[in-house]
Amino acid sequence: MMTGMDESKDFLYRTLGDKDQEDVKRLVESTFEDFLNGKYWDWKYKLNPNFDQSLVGVAEKDGRIIGCNHWLPRTLKISGSIEAKAILGADIAVRPEYRGHGIGKELLLFMRSSQVITKKLAVISYMFSDPNLSKSLYEPVAGYVSAPSTTVSYVKLLNWNELKKRVNVLNQEIQANKEKLEKMAKLDLTLLLELPSAPRLLLRLNNNRIEVDETHLKNPKVTLRSDLYTLTILKKRKGRIRNLLKALLTGKLKIRGSLMDLFRFYQNLWLIEEIFSKKIS
Amino acid sequence: MYKYRLFSSNDSDAVRRLIKATFPNFLEGEYWDWKHLHNPRFDPSIVAIAEENGKIVGCSHWLQGSFKIAKGAAVKSLLTCDLAVRPGHRNRGVARRLLLLRRTREMFKQRGIVVNYDFADPRLAKKLYSPLLGYTKVRLSTKKYFKIISWKSLINSVSRKEFQQNLKRKFPKLEKLDLTIFFKTRSAPPLTISLSYGTVKASEEVCGGDCITVEGDLRTFLSLVQTQNVRRRLLVAILERKIKIKGSFSKLFETYRNASLLQALFKIIVTRATPVGLLEEAGQFSIRGYEDGDEIEIAQLFNKAYMNYGGFAPRTPEYWRWCCLERPDVERKAVLVVVDRHESIAGYAVVGKSGSIWELCYDHEREGEEIVSLLLDNLVDYLEKIGATSIVLNAPGEDSIVNRACEKFGFEAYPTPKMFVSVLDFGRFIPLLAESKKGKWATDSDETLLVKLKNTPFWINDTILMKVGRNGVQAASDSQHATIKVETDFITLTSLLFGIMSPVQALTHLKLEVEPFWKIPKLLSILSYLQMEAKWFFPLSDFG
Numbered sequence: 154m155m156t157g158m159d160e161s162k163d164f165l166y167r168t169l170g171d172k173d174q175e176d177v178k179r180l181v182e183s184t185f186e187d188f189l190n191g192k193y194w195d196w197k198y199k200l201n202p203n204f205d206q207s208l209v210g211v212a213e214k215d216g217r218i219i220g221c222n223h224w225l226p227r228t229l230k231i232s233g234s235i236e237a238k239a240i241l242g243a244d245i246a247v248r249p250e251y252r253g254h255g256i257g258k259e260l261l262l263f264m265r266s267s268q269v270i271t272k273k274l275a276v277i278s279y280m281f282s283d284p285n286l287s288k289s290l291y292e293p294v295a296g297y298v299s300a301p302s303t304t305v306s307y308v309k310l311l312n313w314n315e316l317k318k319r320v321n322v323l324n325q326e327i328q329a330n331k332e333k334l335e336k337m338a339k340l341d342l343t344l345l346l347e348l349p350s351a352p353r354l355l356l357r358l359n360n361n362r363i364e365v366d367e368t369h370l371k372n373p374k375v376t377l378r379s380d381l382y383t384l385t386i387l388k389k390r391k392g393r394i395r396n397l398l399k400a401l402l403t404g405k406l407k408i409r410g411s412l413m414d415l416f417r418f419y420q421n422l423w424l425i426e427e428i429f430s431k432k433i434s
Numbered sequence: 435m436y437k438y439r440l441f442s443s444n445d446s447d448a449v450r451r452l453i454k455a456t457f458p459n460f461l462e463g464e465y466w467d468w469k470h471l472h473n474p475r476f477d478p479s480i481v482a483i484a485e486e487n488g489k490i491v492g493c494s495h496w497l498q499g500s501f502k503i504a505k506g507a508a509v510k511s512l513l514t515c516d517l518a519v520r521p522g523h524r525n526r527g528v529a530r531r532l533l534l535l536r537r538t539r540e541m542f543k544q545r546g547i548v549v550n551y552d553f554a555d556p557r558l559a560k561k562l563y564s565p566l567l568g569y570t571k572v573r574l575s576t577k578k579y580f581k582i583i584s585w586k587s588l589i590n591s592v593s594r595k596e597f598q599q600n601l602k603r604k605f606p607k608l609e610k611l612d613l614t615i616f617f618k619t620r621s622a623p624p625l626t627i628s629l630s631y632g633t634v635k636a637s638e639e640v641c642g643g644d645c646i647t648v649e650g651d652l653r654t655f656l657s658l659v660q661t662q663n664v665r666r667r668l669l670v671a672i673l674e675r676k677i678k679i680k681g682s683f684s685k686l687f688e689t690y691r692n693a694s695l696l697q698a699l700f701k702i703i704v705t706r707a708t709p710v711g712l713l714e715e716a717g718q719f720s721i722r723g724y725e726d727g728d729e730i731e732i733a734q735l736f737n738k739a740y741m742n743y744g745g746f747a748p749r750t751p752e753y754w755r756w757c758c759l760e761r762p763d764v765e766r767k768a769v770l771v772v773v774d775r776h777e778s779i780a781g782y783a784v785v786g787k788s789g790s791i792w793e794l795c796y797d798h799e800r801e802g803e804e805i806v807s808l809l810l811d812n813l814v815d816y817l818e819k820i821g822a823t824s825i826v827l828n829a830p831g832e833d834s835i836v837n838r839a840c841e842k843f844g845f846e847a848y849p850t851p852k853m854f855v856s857v858l859d860f861g862r863f864i865p866l867l868a869e870s871k872k873g874k875w876a877t878d879s880d881e882t883l884l885v886k887l888k889n890t891p892f893w894i895n896d897t898i899l900m901k902v903g904r905n906g907v908q909a910a911s912d913s914q915h916a917t918i919k920v921e922t923d924f925i926t927l928t929s930l931l932f933g934i935m936s937p938v939q940a941l942t943h944l945k946l947e948v949e950p951f952w953k954i955p956k957l958l959s960i961l962s963y964l965q966m967e968a969k970w971f972f973p974l975s976d977f978g
Contacts, residue, residue: 196760196762200756200760201756202753202756228748230740230743230744230747230748231744231866231867231870231966231968232744232867232870232966232967232968233870235866235867237863237866240858262891265858265892265893266893270858270893273859275858275859276857276862277855277857277858278855278858279855279856280853280854282852282854287854291854291856292854292925295856295891296856296891296924297854297856298854298855298925298928298929298932298934299853299854299855300745300852300854300932300970301745301934301966301968301969302745302850302853302969302972303743303970303971304745304828304830304831304850304970304972305829305837305847305850306826306848306851307828307829307846308826308827308848309814309824309825309843309844309846310823311814311817311818311822311823312821314823315823349844349846380846381846381848382846382847382849433823434789434823434824434826
C-alpha cells in the first residue's frame, strides 16, 4: 500500500484498503445524490470487471476517511483504428468541512505517483467535469484539456412532476415567511410556458400561493416561449438582465402579454427563479 | 444408443419421410427427390445418417459445388442443407454428431473444398452452427421484393364462422362499432374491412360509401399492427407521409378512439388469415426485449456503428453486460432490441429508470430512421409508464438520423457534459498517434525532433526525443543529433496532439520556439501529421 503524508495538516494519503470500502461508499453517496444508496458504487467499482482497488486513493485524518479519488482502467478508442490503455478519473469527493484545504488537488497528484504511471499501465487519462472546475483545478494540477468531442445531448421533459413537488415545498415556505407573503399579496398573474421539448404548463401566481396546471391552459396573462436550456440560464440570478435581453434579441425567448402584465412578470422574476431553482428533470 | 453412418440407397424412403415430417413444404417428398437424389451434385458419401435400433432418426446433407467469392474467383464449396432430427430425439447432440461426421481435414483436402456455406435460421446459427462449425454471417446486398396478388385467403378465413365467433368472444366491444376501412396499397389489391356491430367482413371491392380510406405501403400498415404504441406510431406515420388517412371527422375520431382495439383485431386478421409469413415478409423490423446471448451481436454492432469515432471504451460482451445490463437502474425490459425478419440485430437501446438512454445504437447500413424511430417510440412509452420525468440521450453531432428522430420526437439539443483528457506518457502516446496515420504522410527525409517541455508535472518527462520520417515515429537516443529543437509547454503539446489547437495557431501565439527557424515548415508538417483527426463520441453509459 502506498502512503503519503501532508505533515502541515496531518492528512494521510494512501490507497484504498478492504476495510475502507464502506466508508468510501458513504462518502461518495453523501456527495453525489444519484448513487442509489450505495448500489451504484458497488456496481460501478466493486462489480466492475476492470476495478483495481490500488487505483483508488483516499485521504485520511485521525483515522477517518475524509476524501477519495477513483481511477478506473479502461481501453479507450482514440481514433478509428487505434486503442490506448487509459484511466477514467471518476468520483473525486471530499467531506464538506475539509473542502478548501487542497485535499482534492493532493489526491489528484497522489494518484499520479501510483503504479499506473510507474509501471506504465496507461498512456492517457480522461474524465468528465464541470468546465469551471476543470479550469480551476484539473487543468493546472493534472494538465487536462478539453477533448475533441462531437457528442450532442438531447433532452425531453415528459412531465412537470419534479416542478410540482418543488412548488408544494415553496408554497409552505411562502406561508411561513412574512416577507414573501407581503411580496405576493397583490400578485395576480397566470403564466403559460410553451417549450418544444416539454408539455405545456400554466403557473397561477395569486392568493398567496402558486398553482401548477397541465390541463387547463386557457387565458394566460403572459405567455413565455423558449427552450429548456434558455430557461436554465434565465433562472440564474447572476447576469439575469443581460441574459434575458440576449435571449429576447436572439429569438430564443419570446414573451407575450399586455404591457402591465409584462411589467408585473418582470417585477416578480424572483418567484420564477425560486420555482425553477431546483432540478426539474 | 445412436449409430452414425453414411447414406446408402436403401435409406431413400426413410430419409424422404423424415424430411417431409420436418419440413412440411417439401411437397410429399418430391422436393427431396429433386433436390438431392436427382441432383447431379448428389454424393451419398457426404450425407450423414443417424439411426437408433435400425430406425433412421436424423440426417444431414451436403451438396458439393463451385462458389463464386469475388469477381473472377470461384472456389470449390460445400452447401450444408436439410439437417433433420426426429422430435423425440432432439437436444441429445444428434445434430451435432451428424454435422461433424464427415467434417475432417482430410476430406476437405481430398476434395479441395475451400468454403462451406449454409442458409439457416439466425437463432439456430447462433446456437449451433457458429459455435460448432465457426460460421459467420455474410454481408449481403440481396433484396427481397414482395407483392400480394390476392386477398382471397384472408377473405376466406375472415368469412369462416368459427373465426367470426372467436373475434366476438375476444373483442366484445366490436358489438358497438360500425366502421368500414378501405386499404389502398401499391403492392396489393384493394382491401375493404367492414366492422358492423359485431360482424367482420373483408372484400377486394373499392369502398365508395362513408368509410375511412387508408393509403400507404404495406410495410407501414404492418408496422402499425406490430407497434406497442399504435396512436403515436400512427401520428408519426402520418407526419412522415408514409400513410394518408381520409374520412369524415366523426369516423376519423372513432378510428383514433378505438385504435388499440383495431390494432389487436387487425393483428389477428393479418397473422391468421393471410398467406404464411406475410407479416414477416412485409414488416422489415420488429422490436423485442433483450435475450441472453444477444450481447455478442450487440457488442459487434456498437463497435461497428462507432468505428470511425474515438473517445469511448470499445465493447466486449462482458463489458457491455456490466455497463448496461447489470447497471442498477436498468430493468431487463428496458433493454430493447430491434431485429430484422432473420432475427439479426439491427439496433438496440438501453434506458434507465431515471430517463437516461445509456446507449442507443443502430446498424448504419440499414434503414436507420425506421430503427431509431421504433426504439424511441418504445422507450418513450416505457418511461411514461414508469413515471420518469425526462429523457436524455447522447448522439454524435454528425448523426443526422438520430438528430432528425430526436427532433421528430420533441427532444431539444442540450449542453453535453464536457470530457477532458490528459497525457500520462508522451513517449508512448506519440508513436500510437503516428501508427494511426501510417501511410498518410509522405516525406523524403528523416528528422530527429527534440522537444523540451516547460512547466511539466512530475510524472511527465521534460524531454522527448524522437525520429520522425519514412518509417513513422521511433524513439531516438542521441539528443546531440537533433535536427529540430522545439520548446513548448505541457498543455500546448497536449492540445496540439488532440487537435484542439492547430500548429499554426500555436506558433502565432508564441507557444512554440523552434530552432533552427527554417525548419518551422517541416515542424508544422510533422505536427499536422501527428495531430489526431478522429472525432470523439461518448454514449451516456461511458460517462455515468
